Amino acid sequence: MNPAEIALHPFERPASLAELCRTLSTRAVRKEKTVLLAGGTDWIVERRLAPLESPDDLPLVLDVSRLPEMRAIHVAKEHAAIGAAATFLEIKSHPVLSRRVPVLTAMAREVGAVQIQARGTLGGNLATASPAADGAAALMALDADVVLASVTGERRVPLTQFFTGYRATRRAENEAIVRVEFALPRTGAHQMWRKVGTRAAQAISKVAFAAVVELEHGRGVRAGFGMASVAPVTASLPTVRALALAPNLASVSEQELEAATRRDITPIDDLRSTAAYRAHVAVALVKCFFRSLRTAIGS
Amino acid sequence: MKITFVLNGRSRTIDAPPLARLLDVLRGTLGLTGTKEGCGEGECGSCTVLLDGVPVNACLVAAGQCDGRTVLTVEGLENKDGLSDLQDAFVTEGGAQCGICTPGFLMAARALLAGNPQPGEGEIREGIAGNVCRCTGYQRIVESIRHAGKERASREPG
Structure with a gap:
């Protein structure tokens, strides 16, 4: 698809996680295709390589890049929760993460140059499920859990069980990856x-x-x-x-x-x-x- | 979709498909052709602009995602006296040759200097690592950015 064809996708910006989950739920029941868009560093590039689809069959693109529920980074005493739409730049710049989880901040610094760091997200890495994803490798070492949300609530999947095959995951069509959580490595790990x-x-x-x-x-x-x-x-x-x-x-x-x-x-x-x-x-x-x-x- | 954003200091509202690339909106709809398209897949940095002050590749940003935000392009670097000090440094230090990559380097450098007024060579090279130049061999670009930082420091009062 050329850029003009990609521009034809329907697009919505849900105002809250609840609204996002409702939309996902409705569309999943109707078997309508939906894409969650954060930084676009994978999706926009891959759409360019994809063959042209019928304009009636294009997936709905839901912009999750600014949903507060998916952007927050919380670091408590022994626990970290990173929003799926927090950018690598935000992760890299987080003072506690860089002190306690250098494996993650070093990854965020090398995942791409600053232009990619500013857009790319852990949620995108996990949803795309490329085996080359740097973010997934770092989270695997941290034994992270993936938290998925739907209209019925949240569920957690250990990352070691999240990927089911090449570019395939346990996320259901009606679910959004909202955040990842892991126990902070102790000082000196x-x-x-x-x-x-x-x-x-x-x-x-x-x-x-x-x-x-x-x-x-x-x-x-x-x-x-x-x-x-x-x-x-x-x-x-x-x-x-x-x-x-x-x-x-x-x-x-x-x-x-x-x-x-x-x-x-x-x-x-x-x-x-x-x-x-x-x-x-x-x-x-x-x-x-x-x-x-x-x-x-x-x- | 109506998209309202602050572009180079001025509020603009445009009507564009939300999944149009910011790059095409800038160059086409808004006629700002200073931002260049190189690879079109986020590898080369030619289309770098600042979104809320942070460098992004305009080829990978959906226009609809810019609603309510601030965008700075190379056209926004000039001030009332002409070229900015950063642009001047690229001229005096030979940081531009064919010029296609230059707007992208200027925007990446602008963001770097905003957060780190006197970066060392390693920091400069990391700050422009997402920008590709096929002419200069990068050394002159690094010198230009370092020069701009030093000039600013020398103008600081005290």
Whole structure:
């Protein structure tokens, strides 16, 4: 579709979350297509690549970019709730998040340049459900819950269960992703964000890696991982996670780490990289993070 | 849809499809052709404008989302005396060659300097990381922005 054709979509701006949910509910019953639009960094680009549709069949676009219920960032003592339509720029600039959750703010700083940070949102990342989404990888490492709202109320889905396949999620047609929530890592938790791509800004990752581990007396007591662009959905690296929580964390071998990483990913060749390179980078990133854990335990 | 926003300091109301790109509304409906289209998919930064003071790619912003907001384009940089100090710096330091990317760089630089009046080289490069230039090799652009920041600081009283 060219820009003039995209402009033909019907568009509404719901004034509240309740109004949004009512509209979604009505349209879902009638099997009418609806799109929730926040920053447009995925949707507008993808519509340009989409074939022309009949003007009668265009989805209704609901602008959620300014809904107060979806924009707020709340950080309490041990808990964070980030609105699905809060921008990466707002996340990056949040003083408590940058102190307590550097894995998230580092991601927000590298997800794209400032023009993309100013528009892109975590809700968009989760709804689009691209396995390359940086935001989903960071949230996976934080063991976040996705909060979905509909006319019947809210429900929570752990992010580890949210993606059901390539670009597919548990969100129902009558639901909106309103926010994500996670327990704040304790002060001093080991956090790592690394994005490997062709440009520091504006690149979609060849591989991105997020990790959060809390240590207590040389043992991992909280561990979460997220890896982008190595599987049909954001990878949570369960085998690697088990190693981080194992009693013998200090003596986990490089061979065990490599085997665990390779078991947890199914990378492919595509326009951005190759399966072999992605696996190589994935293993290197996991080993690098575990080295930092072993150093911390040893000292 | 009637869309009302403050454009370059002046309130404007236009009638446009809400999903028209802000880029097309600026260049077409409003005749402000200073904002350039490069890639049209949010990669190159040529169409950078400031939305409520923050740089965005006008090719990825729906016009309907600008209702009630403030938009600044390169046409809004000039003041009553002519070019702004930032634009002057691009002229004196050779920050523009073919010129297609220049409006986008100016807008990204304007936002950067508003939040960080004397950025270091790394900060400048991060601030313009979303803008692509195929002529200058970037060094002259970095120098232009640094020059503008220094000039402003030297004019500060005291």
